[in-house]
Amino acid sequence: MKHKTTNEDLSRKTRLKYLRIFHGVYELAVDDNVLDKNFTYDIKLIGEKRDLNEIKPFSKSEVNTLLEASKNPQYSELLHFYLGIAFNQGMSPSEIIGLQIGDIDLMNQTIAIRRNITKGKIKETKTVYRDRIVPIFTASMPYVKELLSIATKKRSIWLFSRDDGTNLLDVKDIRGNKLLIKDSYVLKQNSKWHKLLIDCEVEYRDLKNCRHTFAVSAIESKMFTLQEISNLLGHSDLNMLINHYAKWTVGKSLNANKQVNLYGDTSGDTRKIACI
Numbered sequence: 001m002k003h004k005t006t007n008e009d010l011s012r013k014t015r016l017k018y019l020r021i022f023h024g025v026y027e028l029a030v031d032d033n034v035l036d037k038n039f040t041y042d043i044k045l046i047g048e049k050r051d052l053n054e055i056k057p058f059s060k061s062e063v064n065t066l067l068e069a070s071k072n073p074q075y076s077e078l079l080h081f082y083l084g085i086a087f088n089q090g091m092s093p094s095e096i097i098g099l100q101i102g103d104i105d106l107m108n109q110t111i112a113i114r115r116n117i118t119k120g121k122i123k124e125t126k127t128v129y130r131d132r133i134v135p136i137f138t139a140s141m142p143y144v145k146e147l148l149s150i151a152t153k154k155r156s157i158w159l160f161s162r163d164d165g166t167n168l169l170d171v172k173d174i175r176g177n178k179l180l181i182k183d184s185y186v187l188k189q190n191s192k193w194h195k196l197l198i199d200c201e202v203e204y205r206d207l208k209n210c211r212h213t214f215a216v217s218a219i220e221s222k223m224f225t226l227q228e229i230s231n232l233l234g235h236s237d238l239n240m241l242i243n244h245y246a247k248w249t250v251g252k253s254l255n256a257n258k259q260v261n262l263y264g265d266t267s268g269d270t271r272k273i274a275c276i
Helices: 012-031 060-069 079-089 141-154 192-199 209-221 226-233 238-244
Strands: 110-113 115-118 121-124 132-135 180-183 186-189
Touching: 060 079, 060 192, 079 141, 079 192, 079 209, 132 226, 209 226, 209 238, 226 238
Parallel strands: none
Antiparallel strands: 110 132, 115 121, 180 186
16 A cells, blocks of 8 residues: 555555554444445554564653653552552563562562462462562662552552452553454554553553663663673573663673773883883
């Protein structure tokens, strides 16, 4: 398909928008028994699909906007607290909803990551590297304390739980379902996360990009070594960190502190070198 004026190929996003309109029109025809089947659902668009695994971190301003806007209860009681942990601790979605009160050590300001929850199944962490103890960073502490207070009121062992205190079954209990709904003949996502992004005018990204945002921000802050960041994320080795975030690690040597003398005050002192 080409644009009528420019004669350029339409983007996949534009073609998908048109297809969704046809979905709605033909769905009405099926409802009125004019057609037996909505054959537009059999149409497959050729082109690059959006990669949900693409690493596309949020900017600092986007993080602040999302954290502020998510305080509104219309996005659910827990989404704001989830984002506060995800952006500031770098844990995965399944690790976050798997947290229990006993995993929090306020005295030593640490979180023990021991389990994850996905699709209703409570499991131990994937590998020995993912089973880890990480510091509670200053920005995370208010969220952790409030979650502990909420859990105590619910008499729940889970930091993130339902109204009756039972554990969540999946991160979609916070994010909301990704089901599509018909709105003026156009299919739209109706998840709470998607609505938050739209309301904040932030480009849609999968929720796991909160973790990616932490990793990239930690790299760019120069407050951590790469090994420390790798350990915080639960990576088995540095290769995983570098492979995932190569774009943000390559070429960083030019930003290194130039006031460095690794071998003592006299190394490189040419005045003490005798001429031969």
